[in-house]
Amino acid sequence: MSAPIKIALIIGSLRKASINRKFAAYIVSQMPKNVMVEEVHIADLPLYNQDYDDTTIDSYERVRQQLKAADAVLIVTPEHNRTMPAALKNVIDIASRPYKESVWRDKKVAVVTASPSNYGGINSGLDVHKSMQMLSAKMMIHPEVYLSRATESLNDDGSVTERTQQYLQKFVDDLVVFVGSHGA
Numbered sequence: 001m002s003a004p005i006k007i008a009l010i011i012g013s014l015r016k017a018s019i020n021r022k023f024a025a026y027i028v029s030q031m032p033k034n035v036m037v038e039e040v041h042i043a044d045l046p047l048y049n050q051d052y053d054d055t056t057i058d059s060y061e062r063v064r065q066q067l068k069a070a071d072a073v074l075i076v077t078p079e080h081n082r083t084m085p086a087a088l089k090n091v092i093d094i095a096s097r098p099y100k101e102s103v104w105r106d107k108k109v110a111v112v113t114a115s116p117s118n119y120g121g122i123n124s125g126l127d128v129h130k131s132m133q134m135l136s137a138k139m140m141i142h143p144e145v146y147l148s149r150a151t152e153s154l155n156d157d158g159s160v161t162e163r164t165q166q167y168l169q170k171f172v173d174d175l176v177v178f179v180g181s182h183g184a
Helices: 019-029 048-053 058-069 084-093 123-136 162-180
Strands: 007-012 034-041 072-077 108-114 145-147
Touching: 007 019, 007 048, 007 058, 007 162, 019 048, 019 072, 019 108, 019 162, 072 123, 072 162, 084 123, 108 123, 108 162
Parallel strands: 007 034, 007 072, 072 108, 108 145
Antiparallel strands: none
C-alpha cells in the first residue's frame, strides 16, 4: 500500500452553498484511501497586515501549521471580479509571512476553479498560479481545471454530473501522482 498522503484543502468561497464547495466535496470523495484531506478554514482570518508579523494570532498559526503539515495544498475557488477572492488572497499572504518563513516554498499546490460564467474562473486560477510561483510553490500544471458554466455541471440535487465526474476523476488521479512524486 502507498504511503499516506496529506492534502490541505482551501475553498476560496466563504459561502456555505458555494458551488466550489460542492466540487471540492466531490473531488475529496474520489481520493484513494491513503489520501487524507483536511480543510483549512479561512473565514475567521483577520486581514493580513505586516504589523502582525511579530504578534501571535491564533487563527494565523492554525492555518500555517495546517499548511506546513500537508504534503500538498488543493485550492478550489471561484473568481471574484476577474481575480481570486479576497479571502483566498488573504490566506496566501498570511502563509507567506513572516519574511523568510513562508510555508509555500516547495509546497505542492493544485488549483481548481469553477464559475457560472463562460470563463470558468480562469483569471482567478491564473492569479493563484502567479502568486504561488512567486512564492516558490511547486504548481501542478496539468490538467488545468477551469469549470465554466459550472452550474451546468451540477444535477438538480447538487451532485456532480456524470460528464464532469469523469473529468474530475482524471484530475484526482493526476493530483495523487503529482503529490506522490518527489521531483515535481
